[in-house]
Amino acid sequence: MKQGTFLLVVAIFVSFSTFAQKEDLSEVWPTKWVMPQNAPAKEYSVHHFRTSFEVDRIPDSLVVHTSGDNRYQLFVNGKMVTWGPLRGDLRHWYYETTDIAPYLIEGKNVLAAVVLNYGSHPPDAQHSVQTGFLLAADNKKFRFLNTSDKWKAIYSPAYSPSMVTKDQVNGYYGGGSREIVDGNQYIWGWQSIEFDDTNWDEAKEIENAYAKGCKWAGRWKLTPRKLVHEKLTPERFQQVRIAENVEIPDEFPQQAIAFTIPENTTGRFVLDRGHLTTSYPILKISGGENAEIKFTYVEAPYIGAPSKKQKGNRNEVEGKNFIGYFDKFIADGGQYREFKPIWWRTYRYIEVSFKTAEKPLKVHDISGIYSSYPFVQKAKFGISGQQINSGLIEKIIETGHRTILANAHEHFTDCPYYEESQFEGDTRVECLVSYLNYDDPALATNAIEQFSWSVNDEGFLSARYPTNSLYYIPNFSIYWIGMLYDYMMFVDDVEFVRSKLPIVRYLLTYFEKHERENGTLERLDYHQFVDWSFKAGEPPFDKDDYSALVDLHYLMALQWAAKLEKEGGESYYKNKYQEKIKKITQSIRTKYWNQDIGLFTDVPNNSEKLSQHTNCLAILTGVSSGTEAKQIMQKVLANKEMIKATLYWQFYVFEAMQQAGLGNEYLNHLDVWKEVLDLGATTWPETGPNSRSECHGWGASPNYHLYKIMAGVSPDAPGFKKIKIEPNLGDSEKLEVEIPHPCGTIKMNLSRKDKSLKGNVELPKGTSGIFIWEGMKKDLKSGSQLIVF
Numbered sequence: 001m002k003q004g005t006f007l008l009v010v011a012i013f014v015s016f017s018t019f020a021q022k023e024d025l026s027e028v029w030p031t032k033w034v035m036p037q038n039a040p041a042k043e044y045s046v047h048h049f050r051t052s053f054e055v056d057r058i059p060d061s062l063v064v065h066t067s068g069d070n071r072y073q074l075f076v077n078g079k080m081v082t083w084g085p086l087r088g089d090l091r092h093w094y095y096e097t098t099d100i101a102p103y104l105i106e107g108k109n110v111l112a113a114v115v116l117n118y119g120s121h122p123p124d125a126q127h128s129v130q131t132g133f134l135l136a137a138d139n140k141k142f143r144f145l146n147t148s149d150k151w152k153a154i155y156s157p158a159y160s161p162s163m164v165t166k167d168q169v170n171g172y173y174g175g176g177s178r179e180i181v182d183g184n185q186y187i188w189g190w191q192s193i194e195f196d197d198t199n200w201d202e203a204k205e206i207e208n209a210y211a212k213g214c215k216w217a218g219r220w221k222l223t224p225r226k227l228v229h230e231k232l233t234p235e236r237f238q239q240v241r242i243a244e245n246v247e248i249p250d251e252f253p254q255q256a257i258a259f260t261i262p263e264n265t266t267g268r269f270v271l272d273r274g275h276l277t278t279s280y281p282i283l284k285i286s287g288g289e290n291a292e293i294k295f296t297y298v299e300a301p302y303i304g305a306p307s308k309k310q311k312g313n314r315n316e317v318e319g320k321n322f323i324g325y326f327d328k329f330i331a332d333g334g335q336y337r338e339f340k341p342i343w344w345r346t347y348r349y350i351e352v353s354f355k356t357a358e359k360p361l362k363v364h365d366i367s368g369i370y371s372s373y374p375f376v377q378k379a380k381f382g383i384s385g386q387q388i389n390s391g392l393i394e395k396i397i398e399t400g401h402r403t404i405l406a407n408a409h410e411h412f413t414d415c416p417y418y419e420e421s422q423f424e425g426d427t428r429v430e431c432l433v434s435y436l437n438y439d440d441p442a443l444a445t446n447a448i449e450q451f452s453w454s455v456n457d458e459g460f461l462s463a464r465y466p467t468n469s470l471y472y473i474p475n476f477s478i479y480w481i482g483m484l485y486d487y488m489m490f491v492d493d494v495e496f497v498r499s500k501l502p503i504v505r506y507l508l509t510y511f512e513k514h515e516r517e518n519g520t521l522e523r524l525d526y527h528q529f530v531d532w533s534f535k536a537g538e539p540p541f542d543k544d545d546y547s548a549l550v551d552l553h554y555l556m557a558l559q560w561a562a563k564l565e566k567e568g569g570e571s572y573y574k575n576k577y578q579e580k581i582k583k584i585t586q587s588i589r590t591k592y593w594n595q596d597i598g599l600f601t602d603v604p605n606n607s608e609k610l611s612q613h614t615n616c617l618a619i620l621t622g623v624s625s626g627t628e629a630k631q632i633m634q635k636v637l638a639n640k641e642m643i644k645a646t647l648y649w650q651f652y653v654f655e656a657m658q659q660a661g662l663g664n665e666y667l668n669h670l671d672v673w674k675e676v677l678d679l680g681a682t683t684w685p686e687t688g689p690n691s692r693s694e695c696h697g698w699g700a701s702p703n704y705h706l707y708k709i710m711a712g713v714s715p716d717a718p719g720f721k722k723i724k725i726e727p728n729l730g731d732s733e734k735l736e737v738e739i740p741h742p743c744g745t746i747k748m749n750l751s752r753k754d755k756s757l758k759g760n761v762e763l764p765k766g767t768s769g770i771f772i773w774e775g776m777k778k779d780l781k782s783g784s785q786l787i788v789f
Helices: 140-145 390-406 424-438 442-453 474-490 494-512 548-568 571-592 612-620 626-638 650-659 663-669 671-678 702-710
Strands: 028-035 045-055 063-069 071-076 079-084 093-099 107-117 132-137 152-156 159-162 178-182 204-211 221-224 231-235 239-244 259-261 266-287 292-298 326-330 337-339 345-355 361-372 380-384 713-715 722-725 734-741 744-753 756-773 776-788
Touching: 045 140, 063 079, 063 107, 079 093, 107 132, 132 140, 132 204, 159 326, 231 266, 266 292, 266 390, 345 361, 380 390, 380 702, 390 424, 390 671, 390 702, 424 442, 424 474, 424 702, 424 734, 442 474, 442 494, 474 494, 474 548, 474 713, 494 548, 494 571, 548 571, 548 612, 571 612, 612 626, 612 650, 626 650, 650 663, 650 702, 663 702, 702 713, 702 734, 734 756
Parallel strands: 093 221, 178 326, 204 221, 722 756
Antiparallel strands: 028 132, 028 204, 045 107, 045 152, 063 071, 063 093, 063 132, 071 079, 071 107, 159 178, 231 361, 239 266, 259 361, 266 337, 266 345, 266 361, 292 326, 292 345, 380 734, 713 722, 734 744, 744 756, 756 776
């Protein structure tokens, strides 16, 4: 590359103190989507963009709007100031808004951006048109900054995809390719002020930029980002667990202590973060021309073949196999080089494999930058008693919080390592945790909104969204209705709920089309997933395609919908759904209740087809209630033969346990959580000890149920305006709880002796409630009040 200086100089002699001349961004934007000349538009590729300008005085504000396809990062004078875009779809292509004035200096300034296109192997959640970058100033005075052919751009030949293969992930994968970066071809310093971009070509203008509401056709429909950025926090590894053919200082990796790997050396070392994280790993090196450094990201190492899903204790590493996808960096021999992938990675362990060439490689440091949606733990939970292991409860809460954060990013995800996808089944649990722990409904609102975009002509939602693939689970559309009902109860946002009711009605028409005369459903389409306890996750059917779980899910959907219509909809639909509820409730009892064994069967007339799932839903939908429901639940908890719920579906087991009046048993049934903690798990795995995924958000249900079941706190009216408190203290003697609420904080300090209870309850201003203990009731008002039973 020739040396020289290119500078797009704009002499700024106008006064920045004058009022802003705000752009109208409601139609066609005064900017262009751009890409490099002669660069791949739809293949895996990484691209750099730059423009330079001068200011004689720093303005009070200089707001810019930016977006990219697939992912981008924007730098001002070498400092990253924003990144995105927030994931949506082509009809909702998000842009970020940033005030870059704080990052400007008098004289020359540089805006620079990097754009990653995953090409043919993107994450499942990634939509795309083609490679592109966009910047538009909010003030007309700064239009000279808008992307056009006045910008410079270049395709980077340093990057190639690290394709993720089945042997690396032991099954389905939907997270996109990883990175291979050749430092010999990398454009070092491309984002700095001093960099010489003389030989870069002018950017190629692709097309106009169009707002979502614009009347003209466009491939990206721009809409403002709805969520705050993920919080970025520097973090360090705890220890080196394995080191082969390398001497590493004792202080590393907790401190940035350099060490050298000799020339012509092959080896590895394993870094342990101490718990699972979602982080940008950072490698800092010097020298070592043509050395290869590979980062293999591992949640937990395997014992033997991954197909057996045997991991043993997650804290033990000797003799185990570190299997996972990887990034690779090839050193160019330069000084103080830094490698950091463009998107975060999931890992507890990183196996660092190295192969040096003719020159030694100096490793200055390896660290990370933790990335997650900035949920703040506001809830507090404390119990004590002679039979209570309070330390275990604290560990369960800590692990659940870490699990939620690992699955909270630009949207909720099912798991951060394998899929990064937002599924209705997983997300409902995650939303409920967010209401009672963080009082932050933003990701829940985002999830309900995004799922609603996916409704299809057949009458249901995509099982996950955003997504670039087609995957349908009709039951998950039912859980979306449940999510909307939950939202109505916890969040005071009637208009949002009302805006989604037409979709609820449309979804139910799909199920109505499959109704028999008795109100039950014929076999539905696509994947009938309920829980991985069943083969392929699907419940049993008889020869006539009857299935209790299909019918019970439909009944649950009708009940949620009727309540939604009652509070924010139309009486016509409420009455319609209530009539259907009566019919199908009677049919379910007729078809599936077995009087001889006192249980509901999964299919008619087959007492060998029994599951926790069917009997729990029978309780939750009120098909069974009172003494009968309690007796059923006792059998469900004691029966060793019926199909058991996995970690995910335990959520509904516990909901049924509470509804059947057995909430005091809750702490006695956390065996699977205790078991995986004993095995060194630091987040909740997908199904239990022998899971492929080490981190699934649906396993964090104790972070909801400790407050809902044990503390007994739940909304008793839409918007959480009335509060129901019905504690189930089990063997505990004291309970001290704080729960965030839209109007303040719910506080409780209770002491129990036998069946007597006393203490203090404080409700937020503007709320009221009811306290229930051993069948006795006491009205509650806002403020502090004494409780004595």
